[in-house]
Amino acid sequence: MNKRANEQVMSLYWFVILFIVAGAIVFMVVSFYGKPFDVRSVEANLLADHIANCVASGGEMNFELSEINSENILELCEINLNVEEIYNWEDDQIYFKIGFIDYENNNIISEVEQGNSNFVEFCNLGKTNPVCAEKTFFVLSDEKEVLVKVFTGIRKTEKNV
Amino acid sequence: MYKKAQVSTGVSWFTATIIIIFILAISIYISSWSGLGGFDREVKIDSGKELFVTKSVSGYFLSSCENVQIYNSIESKLDINNCEGNKANDIFGSLFLGKVSEDKNNFCLGFAEENSFNFIKSSYFGNCRASLGGRFHFDKYGLDNDKAFYIYGGLKNE
Numbered sequence: 001m002n003k004r005a006n007e008q009v010m011s012l013y014w015f016v017i018l019f020i021v022a023g024a025i026v027f028m029v030v031s032f033y034g035k036p037f038d039v040r041s042v043e044a045n046l047l048a049d050h051i052a053n054c055v056a057s058g059g060e061m062n063f064e065l066s067e068i069n070s071e072n073i074l075e076l077c078e079i080n081l082n083v084e085e086i087y088n089w090e091d092d093q094i095y096f097k098i099g100f101i102d103y104e105n106n107n108i109i110s111e112v113e114q115g116n117s118n119f120v121e122f123c124n125l126g127k128t129n130p131v132c133a134e135k136t137f138f139v140l141s142d143e144k145e146v147l148v149k150v151f152t153g154i155r156k157t158e159k160n161v
Numbered sequence: 162m163y164k165k166a167q168v169s170t171g172v173s174w175f176t177a178t179i180i181i182i183f184i185l186a187i188s189i190y191i192s193s194w195s196g197l198g199g200f201d202r203e204v205k206i207d208s209g210k211e212l213f214v215t216k217s218v219s220g221y222f223l224s225s226c227e228n229v230q231i232y233n234s235i236e237s238k239l240d241i242n243n244c245e246g247n248k249a250n251d252i253f254g255s256l257f258l259g260k261v262s263e264d265k266n267n268f269c270l271g272f273a274e275e276n277s278f279n280f281i282k283s284s285y286f287g288n289c290r291a292s293l294g295g296r297f298h299f300d301k302y303g304l305d306n307d308k309a310f311y312i313y314g315g316l317k318n319e
Contacts, residue, residue: 010271013174017181024185028192049212059219103251137213138220145224147252 038161040131040154045055047096048135049150051077055098055148061141065100065109073098075113081115087158092116103138103145120154130155167250198287203224211298211314217252218300224248236304239272246270246285257297268298268314274307281311 054077056062068076081091095115102109123132132153139146222232226244235241241249249270257268269289271281281289289301296315303309 013178019180020182021185025187028189031189032195033192050214052216056216056220059216059221059223135213136255138217138224140220140223145220 003092009111014025022087038127038158040156041133042156043156044131044133044152045135046155047079047094048133049151050079051096051150052135052148053135054078055150056137056139059140061139062145065141065146068098068110068112069112070112073114078113084156084159087155093155095120097151098151099151100141101147101149103147109146116155117154120153124152127161128157130157210300211256214298214312214314215255215258215300216258218302221249222251235310239291239304239308241270241283241285241287242254246283252313253314260318267316268312270310270312272304272308272310275301275303275309291315 002110012126024097042150055068063076073079079096084093090127093116095113095117097111097117099111100109101107119130120132124130130153132151134149134151136147136149139148176279214229214233222230224231226234226242226248231245231248253268253270269281269283269286271283271286271289273281281291291311292311296313298312298314301309
């Protein structure tokens with residue numbers, strides 16, 4: 001009788017331990033994978049790469065410098081800034097600016113920008129701030145040597161942090 | 162005697178339970194800490210090639226130095242003169258700055274046999290032994306006579 005009682009206590013003990021271990025594993029998985037991965041740096045670089053591929057290829061500009069402006073850049077480069085369907089975000093989470101600089105004298109020939117520039121001053125100031133990237137490449141435009149500076153910024157803090 | 166044995170068994174089970182809970186608590190703490198950003202949860206992609214360098218190389222080849230197109234010049238003499246080297250420094254220096262080290266000179270352009278790419282040479286950049294680790298950008302442009310033009314950005318051994 002006493003032995004049977006002992007076995008019942010032990011079974012109950014093992015079930016309790018089993019549930020504690022299973023619960024702990026579930027908690028660990030949720031707490032590790034439940035937090036988002038920050039992909040804004042990748043997004044900023046991909047956008048910069050897309051703009052660079054659009055603006056120039058084979059070492060030369062794809063368009064006349066006078067042909068590109070802030071009004072037509074989205075259409076020319078097939079860029080859609082309104083891609084998020086959460087948090088009621090529209091096109092205010094992305095910003096980019098392209099600067100065309102004369103290689104000879106470092107003068108700015110023209111600048112083209114789109115998106116929300118309000119968050120740019122907070123770029124790269126920590127995890128809860130927007131992530132921005134700036135890259136420059138060298139290209140020829142009608143025999144003129146031009147440095148193309150591409151600046152991209154992604155906010156989307158709530159989704160990535 | 163029988164009661165003493167029972168107490169001893171009870172203490173063993175109690176100790177085992179404490180150890181199990183302790184191990185679980187540590188695991189939960191580590192996973193929560195890493196989930197809350199203890200580990201770097203930023204996603205990075207390292208392709209070994211940088212698009213902006215590749216684009217700049219094309220522009221560099223098409224541009225001129227002392228009224229001679231750089232591609233024609235370096236292809237004919239398989240070397241880089243001062244004018245071409247200075248221009249390369251201007252164009253590529255800032256692209257490599259801070260990528261592998263804070264040294265602006267952590268890149269080189271030069272020539273080597275098509276398949277012995279780890280030892281790149283040119284008059285302007287000298288001898289540059291490309292390092293497999295700490296590499297930011299590495300690209301090859303085949304030329305005549307089994308030679309190739311290389312651009313390397315990363316830690317280098319002189």
